[in-house]
Amino acid sequence: LFAGETDFLKGVVAMSGLPPADRVEVCFAGRSNVGKSSLINALTGRKGLARASNTPGRTQEINFFTARDRYIVDLPGYGFANAPVAVVEKWQNLLKQYLSGRQTLRRVFVLIDARHGAKAVDEEIMTLLDKSAVTFQVVMTKIDKVKKGALDDALAKTRKALSKHPAAYPELILTSSEKGEGIPTLRAIIAGIDA
Ligand code: GDP
Numbered sequence: 637l638f639a640g641e642t643d644f645l646k647g648v649v650a651m652s653g654l655p656p657a658d659r660v661e662v663c664f665a666g667r668s669n670v671g672k673s674s675l676i677n678a679l680t681g682r683k684g685l686a687r688a689s690n691t692p693g694r695t696q697e698i699n700f701f702t703a704r705d706r707y708i709v710d711l712p713g714y715g716f717a718n719a720p721v722a723v724v725e726k727w728q729n730l731l732k733q734y735l736s737g738r739q740t741l742r743r744v745f746v747l748i749d750a751r752h753g754a755k756a757v758d759e760e761i762m763t764l765l766d767k768s769a770v771t772f773q774v775v776m777t778k779i780d781k782v783k784k785g786a787l788d789d790a791l792a793k794t795r796k797a798l799s800k801h802p803a804a805y806p807e808l809i810l811t812s813s814e815k816g817e818g819i820p821t822l823r824a825i826i827a828g829i830d831a
Contacts (some may be wrong), residue, residue: 639681640681641680641700641703641704642680642681642682642701642708642737643653644685644699644701645701645702646700646709647699647700648698648700649697649698651683651734651737653706653788655700655707656696658708658709659740659831660706660740660830661704661706661707661708661709661738661740661741661742661743661746662706662707662741662742662743662744662829663708663709663741664676664709664710664722664747665711665714665725665745665746665747665748665759666710666713666714666743666746666747666758666777667712667713667714667715667755667758668697668715669749670748670749670777671747671749671777672747672812673698674777674814675755675777675813675819676701676708676817678819679708679819679822680703680708681824685701689772690711690741696712696723696726696727697712698710698712698730698734698771702828703826706734706826706829708807712727714757714761715755715757716786718722718723723810730815731764732768735764735765735830736783737769741770741828742830743770743772743805743829743830744765744770744771744773745772745773745774745775745822746758746762746765746773746774746775747775747776748777749773749776749777749778749788749790749800750776750777750778750779750790750810751790752779752790753789753790753797754774754793754794754797754798758797759797760798761785762798762801762803762804763801765801765803766801766802766803768803769803771803771804771805772780772804772805773804773808773809773825774794774798774804774808774809775808775811775818775822776790776791776794776809778809778814779817779818780814781810781812787810791808793810794808795808809821
C-alpha cells in the first residue's frame with residue numbers, strides 16, 4: 637500500500653498555496669532529527685522523497701505528497717534553537733492557520749524519539765493541536781535504538797504527557813524506519829481513515 641504510489645506535489649509557504657481540500661489529509665510533525673524524513677520514505681517506499689535534511693535557514697515549507705486518495709503532509713521539523721525569530725514567527729503563523737483551517741486534515745502524527753520520550757517542544761505542538769481541535773497520534777521513532785527498559789520509560793513518559801491533551805489519540809505507534817517495524821501498521825491506519 638502506497639509503495640511507489642506517492643508523489644511530491646508541492647511545497648507551500650502561505651495559505652493561498654494550499655492544494656484544493658479534496659481528499660483525506662494526514663500530517664507528520666516532529667522535532668528536527670526525530671527521523672521524520674526516514675519514516676515518510678519508509679512509508680512511501682520511495683527513498684529520498686522527503687528531504688533528509690532540514691536546515692534552519694531554509695524556507696519553511698509545508699510539503700504535500702499525493703498517495704492514492706490521500707494527501708500526506710510533511711511539516712518542517714521544529715526545535716531549532718538558533719533559528720531567527722522572524723522565521724520562527726512566520727512559520728508558527730502559517731502552522732496555526734493551516735491547522736485550524738484545514739477541514740480535510742484528519743490526523744497529525746506527532747513523532748517522538750523512542751530514546752527520549754516527549755519533550756517540552758513536543759508538548760507545545762500538542763497544545764497547539766488541542767487548540768486547533770485536530771486529532772493527533774504519537775509515533776515513536778527509532779525503536780531499534782533502545783533496549784526494552786528504556787523504551788518502557790520513554791513510553792510511560794509520553795503516555796503521561798498525552799493524558800493532558802484532549803486531542804490525543806490514546807494508542808501509540810512504535811516504529812523503526814531502519815528495520816521496517818510498525819510501517820505496515822502506520823500505512824493501514826492512514827489507509828483506514830474515513831473521508
Ligand atoms: P528528520 O530530521 O526528522 O527528517 O530525521 P531523519 O529522517 O533525517 O533522521 C535523522 C537521523 O536518524 C538520520 O541519521 C537517520 O539515519 C536516523 N534514523 C532515522 N530513523 C531511524 C531508525 O528507525 N533507526 C535508526 N537506528 N536510525 C534512524
